[in-house]
Amino acid sequence: MTPPRRSLLRPPPRGLPVPPRPVLSLALLAALLAGSAGCASDTDAEDLDVTTYLHNAQGYAEGGHYDQALSQFRQALAIDPGNDKALLGEATCLYWMGTEEAASAGGHILLAEEKFEKLDPSSYGENAWKVHLGRGMVHARLAELWGRKADLARRQGGDAAALLQIREAEGKVKLHDAKASSEFDAVLAMSDQPLARNNLTALFFLATRSALAAKDEAGFSRSMDYFHRYEKEVEKSKALWVEMEKREPKLADLYRQKLKAAERQEVELRDLMANILFKQRRHEDSIKELDKVLALDPWRASAFLNRARNEEELGRFGAAADDYRRFLKATDLPPGSAPVIEATDRMRRCEEAVRERMDR
8 A cells, every 4th residue: 555655855765765754733832832831930130131032032933933032032041041931932933943944943853852851851840741742753853854855865776885874874763763752752651731731733643653664563553543543632732723813813814723733644544554554464453544544645546556555455446446537646755666557457347347247
């Protein structure tokens, strides 16, 4: 079954998928930057300056202006170098600047890793999960970037130098994957913190990575457990954004954007879970997930292709041929690509099977 595309590069070889980038909403970013220990007191002029910088930084961050937010956090740190809220804000802004598709992103994400590693979660009290979440997101991004480097080395040839680069990059992917998983597990383990134990970013990553790494029934089961937890929480989030749009019509565009972001993340995970169910030969369940994917994203080519494979396995050749046809219409892959050639061949065989049944 063809896996969904998961990066801006061409799809990675089977068995070596690029880790997905966790999705962090502006609401979660605000939660990360708000309420941390170490905020300055309002009792003297210097602390008032720190408070002003922190307030300005949070406003810039919520608007997606991470470079300006970073400047404000660093202004606060120039006054109070040990301010926990400013330190966390600085690291979080560097992470976001490291997710941009720009030449400077690599340097920002490495600096974010350095800053997060220096933070002591215990000094944040009930907000310790925010440090673990930030670290997890940084390691997930680093795993993605090393995965891209491995893909590039594979395309450049099979000489000794390229093989060394591939091995190094794959080792880094595994290292950062493991660190990200550990940090996200730490977030979900904080059962006394609702925002932590139900965190969509952590659940999305753990469900995805465990699904891609699963080799036996236990691995598949663990991934599905994370997925079902994610499924419950994303429905709550979507309902919240719909309700907030009604309550605050002036901010309707913002809440619609949040809803769309939640739906995009959900599509990615459901598409992947459908692949896992296919591997388990649970074809009806796989089709149900793909139906939900297409309800959210009606022109998702990979979902048509994957649903066709399920239908073909169940002997529903007419439905399979229709979905292969829909895939060929929706895909932006070139005519000579392997998925297009395979889908065209399978469509013709399914159409032939339908004709044979009618002739009996």
